[in-house]
Amino acid sequence: MSCKIGFDKDYYIAKQSEQIQNRINQFGGKLYLEFGGKLFDDYHASRVLPGFLPDIKVQMLKKMADKVEIVMVINASDIEKNKMRSDLGITYDADVLRLYDAFTGIGLYVGSVVIAQFDGQPAAKTFKRKLEALGIRVFTHYNIEGYPLNVKHIVSEDGLGKNDYIETTRPLVVITAPGPGSGKMATCLSQLYHEHKRGISAGYAKFETFPIWNIPLKHPVNLAYEAATADLNDVNMIDPFHLEAYGETAVNYNRDVEIFPVLNAIFEKISGKSPYKSPTDMGVNMAGYAIIDNDVVCKAAREEILRRYYAALCNRRMGIDSDDTVNEIELLMKQAEITPEDRKCASVALAKSEATGGQPAVAIELPDGTIVTGKTSQLFGASSAALLNAAKAIAGIDKETPVIRREIIEPVQSLKTDLLGNHNPRLHSDETLVALSISAEGSQNARKAFDALSKLRGCEAHSTVILAQIDQDTYRKLGIRLTCEPKYQTKKLFHGR
Helix, strand or coil: CCCCCCECHHHHHHHHHHHHHHHHHHCCCCEEEEECCCCCCCHHHHHHCCCCCCCHHHHHHHCCHHHEEEEEEEEHHHHHCCCEECCCCEEHHHHHHHHHHHHHHCCCEEEEEEEEEECCCHHHHHHHHHHHHCCCCEEEEECCCCCCCCHHHHCCCCCHHHCCCCCCCCCEEEEECCCCCCCHHHHHHHHHHHHHHCCCCCEEEEECCCCCCCCCCCCHHHHHHHHHCHHHCCCEEECHHHHHHHCCCCEEEHHHHHHHHHHHHHHHHHHCCCCCCCHHHHECCCHHHHECCHHHHHHHHHHHHHHHHHHHHHHHHCCCCCHHHHHHHHHHHHHHCCCHHHCHHHHHHHHHHHHCCCCCEEEEECCCCCEEEEECCCCECHHHHHHHHHHHHHHCCCCCCCCCCHHHHHHHHHHHHHHCCCCCCCECHHHHHHHHHHHCCCCHHHHHHHHHHHHHCCCEEEECCCCCHHHHHHHHHCCCEEEECCCCCCCCCCCCC
8 A cells, every 4th residue: 555645735735826816816806716525624635646635725725814704505405304424424514513613713714604595494494593593694595496597587686686695705705515516606606696786896716626627538536536426427528618719628527518608608697708718717726737646646546446436336235326326437447447356455355254254354454565354253343353453563563462451341242232232242443442542551562552543544444244334434533445345244124333
């Protein structure tokens, strides 16, 4: 497993900041910047562009904090449906509160929250009252009949005009959201309409890291983006408007290309002319310029495609994804010239399971490329055993040396089965870490193993069965990039702890 850097974060921050300031100047001192993807936790980008930090966009904004105002958008239907962020395991409305705390905690100004596509949904009304009780300004935007195609109606008092005008005070207004489909673009268009009515010069730009417009269409980094959005039917393509306008090849994705003529018409209807000749023009994405080692990012991107493949297999097994999603990623794997066998930890885990009579096994690839395994025992599940073995390997402790005393394990097992009514006495990953932390108080080996856990961040891991959610969460929190075979350990219909 490579720890090499393929992306220059400092150059990226400088280049990106310069580009954004140029757009602010271009539009007379006011820019609505739609942030696509994750603003605070861009783990996809950090995986495919080693050197890109998950919070690098926020670091950039901090450098111009006195100019920045953040507006968070959440779709009322997502509130009503309790839509979840799968990477964090929390609902979108809870994530708005988390993001508010995160932004304000580092000195960024959050001006307001917009509830988009509001139609009196009870849960949305409750959330609005909650935010207002917390002292947060809330604005409501509504469904517009014929959006986005009926331009004449959209750009009217009965269209964008019926939305609340968001009062902003700073030159750079960042429009962000917990996830896709929240209404960020419509919020920007609404603001441009209201600003123009008031005689205020303002413009729009889009900050979306992927696809990267100035690397090849079939570059593994761009293929990895397609794999990440396979369930949304996103497809990378050459921007035909950019090619026609400038004679230059640029990569964009189907939704932006398809909607561009409509957006152009809306821009023209609002202010008399459009500032852009192509959807690529709308972007301020400088990521391609910061790639300093193409081989490193290609390798990382191919690994990400494989992770997305296994995730799609498991989601299909759970009824979340369809055959189409899996088939799409399989096509991307062919284009990237990779197969499931290229995921080394998966091959080792499967071999370990076969050697133990089909019992669950987990393999973890360590920073130096060594792969350690864990199998199910009377004391630990396979995920727990693999964590312990990985920590011992990094700490230089022999695999057969116990680091958790049995007198600590047995009371936990008794608590689980006798008092809490669990049928499985084996320690899950979180319970194992608690037991290890207790043992570390009186054991040098346990302390060394505990200290080694932090070095597992960024490691690859694979399980031969779909792990319990608590084990998956623990691996995620440790920063271990886990994949699973699409099968359960038992034939039961309910798979809990």
